[in-house]
Amino acid sequence: MSNADLSASVMLSNMGLAPNADLNTALTQVFALNPTARGQVIMNLANLLSGLSADATYGAAANAWNATWRKLRPTPAIQRTWCQRLRGQRWRHHL
Numbered sequence: 509m510s511n512a513d514l515s516a517s518v519m520l521s522n523m524g525l526a527p528n529a530d531l532n533t534a535l536t537q538v539f540a541l542n543p544t545a546r547g548q549v550i551m552n553l554a555n556l557l558s559g560l561s562a563d564a565t566y567g568a569a570a571n572a573w574n575a576t577w578r579k580l581r582p583t584p585a586i587q588r589t590w591c592q593r594l595r596g597q598r599w600r601h602h603l
Contacts, residue, residue, distance in 0.1 A: 515539050519550060523557060524569040 516535035520526040538549050558577065560570040 515546065519553070523553070524572045525557070525566070 516532050516539055517526065520528060520531055520535065525531055535549070535553070539546055542549060554573070554577075557566065557570050557573050560566040561574060563570065
């Protein structure tokens with residue numbers, strides 16, 4: 509099992525989408541092609557999933573994901589702090 513496959517399996521499991529061989533294969537391929545963009549891929553998947561609450565196939569997983577995210581979502585003040593820290597890290601990185 510490759511790192512990409514392991515990451516895909518873990519990610520899908522954590523999001524309530526496992527087992528799903530087709531999604532696992534697709535996500536494994538995306539991770540393998542974009543190893544430095546995994547965070548963006550995960551965020552895109554989370555955003556897609558959150559909008560599927562009425563979907564016949566993924567609705568249950570989407571509703572569970574949305575309920576969990578509402579509990580874990582950081583406050584606006586914490587989000588601003590994270591953004592400020594990230595901007596500072598990027599700036600220092602480019603110096």
